[in-house]
Amino acid sequence: MSSVTVRVPAKVNVQLSVGPLREDGYHDLVNVFHAVSIFDDVVARESDSITVAVTGDWADLVPVDDTNLAVQAARALAKHAGVCYGADLVIHKAIPVAGGMAGGSADAAAALVACNELWGLRLPAEDLMRLAADLGSDVPFSLMGGTALGTGRGELLTELPTTGTFHWTFAMADGGLSTPSVYAECDRLRATPSRGFWPEADAGLLAALRDGDPHALGRCLSNDLQPAALSLRPALAVTLEAGRRLGALGAIVSGSGPTCAFLVEDAAHAARLAQALPERAPIRATATAHGPTPGATIL
Template identity: 75%
Template structure:
């Protein structure tokens, strides 16, 4: 086989509860992931070494060296297999870079699936998940897709049932936000406030809303402990969130560490209308309507 193509989705966090800072520098999380229909494609072609090329809107923001998570994923897979392999990875970007939608993690997951196939390794899904967990907190979910709760630092996943399809609009911001800086700002705000940080817990009303497919209830229970920190670093996002609410979004939230803003819609028609309203009023430069849940990294 000379070429393999994998499609991998973006995610939105419908609940992101952040516990106290741990000694290892991470936080214990309750992180409800939801995979949505914004996709990167990762093509793996036969080559003597592992390289990466990136195309698409945000290609100039993606590193092409050892900082690229897809390269690190391919190398980790080769190391796990105990042999030297090569692959030319070609990534077609549609997921924002540093946008809080796990774009880099998605590409890493795509590289794992593509290279596993290209190199004929035949490793089971469980092995890929183990490698993914070592690469980053969001990479395992990019493999899994659907809707799931992540605990620990987010890599310990349990699938969650959903009772239907949810429709979203994403307002894509110009420029990204560093996840590390957003977490640091969250810690700073907590230290300043002196508030006791409790152990994160899964929201029962949110889980019920997901299970019954109730978009109105889900919109009412979206939550993100990093949102205040993201807004402190990018104050203009507050106006975008307010505009979405004013135009009928059932819920409005910063996705992950931001700066992408996510708006829950009633149905596909409402999502299209909401996206048009956000751009027409100047509240967002670029919007994308999408739905979820969708499957994780998938061979095409």
């Protein structure tokens, strides 16, 4: 096999509850992930070394050196399998970079799946999930897709039942936000250190997902990192309010931001919102999507 193409989705956090800071520097989380139909495609071609190139709207923001998470994923896989194979990786970007939608994590997950297939390793999903967890907290969910509850630092996943399809509009900001910076700002803004409690999944939110009720889900969206993202990027408040005024059922910063996510009635509502938002908010681009969608998938 000379090349493999893997498609991998973006995610939105419909609940992100941030608990105590752990001794390892991470926070305990309750993280309800939802995969949506904004995709990166990662192509892996036979090579003597591991390299990466990037195309697409966000290509200028993606590193093409050893700091690229897809490169790190391919090397981790080769080391785990005890092989010296190479791969030329080409990432076709549609997921925003540093936008709170797991773009880098998605590419790492895709690289694991693509190289596992390209090199004929046939490693089981359990092995790939363990490698994914070592690469980053969001990488396991990018492999899994669908809708899932993430605990620990987000890497311990339990699949959640959902009914039907949820429709979204996303507003992408100019520039990104550093995830560590947003967590640090979250800690700074909290009057009392977040020790001594354990966040829990919202029962109403889980029921809304299970019942396929977008109105109930819109009322339950929550993100403990949102105040920190707004503190670092005040213009996001304008974007969120514009979406609410345009009829969004729910409005939230996705993950550590700065992408804003709007839950809507249906695909037509998503399209109308995507068209209207740029006239009312300081954003770079909009996109419509639906979820849940599968995780990293070989095309």
